[in-house]
Amino acid sequence: MFSLPHAFKRLLFSSVYSCGELEIGESAPQSANVTLCSLTFNPYLFIYRIELPCMLTGIHILLTYACNFECDHCFLYCSPKSVGTFLLQQLRTLFEDAERITSLEQVYFEGGEPFLYFPLLVEGVRMAHAIGLKAGVVTNGYWATSVEDAALWLAPLSQANLYDLSVSDDSFHYEDQLNPAKAAVEAAEMAGIPVSTICIEKPTVKTDKDQEKGEPVVGGGCMFRGRAVENLATGLPQRLWHHFNQCPYEDLEDPKRVHIDPFGNVHVCQGISIGNVWETPLYQLFEEYDPYAHPVVGQLIRGGPAQLLREYKVDHDDVYVDACHCCYCGRLELLDRFPQYLTPKQVYGKN
């Protein structure tokens, strides 16, 4: 017997709060399950399903823009001087909204460096778990001064039911001989917390046989946005701007995950806001989301970064390293034209 996947059931049932026949969060009776061919389904789900669903499965909370580091590749321009940190009350408000989006499965706390506001981080993980979301944390691991000390930091997070810990472990953050990431990983494994590492290396140039005419490509996993453009793009192989006719990474039409910052901005890609959760609840924002009406997102969907440059007659270079480099440089030129959508300015290196 085959049952509909959990996510699909939630999809079918994800807008009950806008339907007059069921109360918010009420479940369709399980006893009504029927079998058709090899599928088990619940007819109530179909009866009450009246709107297109929100398919958001993850939110990434930028708990703070502040960071103890100032990495060359940081696409949010984070540093010790960066401003903007969630308040406890704002986390509460956000989770009250999030609870109404039934497609949501997980929440990640990141930054900046979320461990800089440790009590808030622990409370956030606890709140996420309380509404049935898996909670993860992305960290640079600076706090793991030894395995034993790292265990002290992780104990409250483990008690709050942390589901995943992702630790940066690369040459941007640490030299081999002084690497707290390894202690963080070992302590997490001892505490039974699922843990993984994130490794982004300095850009390398290599020849890829699959590339057109064996052209050189850039490796290392660095995203050419934010400070990475300022510090790492020079001297790398580049391609003509009109080649970048689609966004290679984000599903801008139907985002499955978004980043939310302390100012309330909901980013579909860092620095591209589709609304503000301190003005409009998250579930409503997604119900009303019209990607083609968004002046930046709409152009990116229609023809990628090249279309953004073309549509707004942006004064641009002939060549860029990749699509994100082209997109980011185009957006930089449009900051004053679309301040509501290209925000906050600090992620573009402006104050």
Ligand code: SF4
């Ligand atoms: S990349 Fe991460 S560790 Fe580095 S400055 Fe940005 S937020 Fe901090």
Ligand code: SF4
């Ligand atoms: S920077 Fe632009 S092209 Fe790159 S992922 Fe973001 S929206 Fe897409």
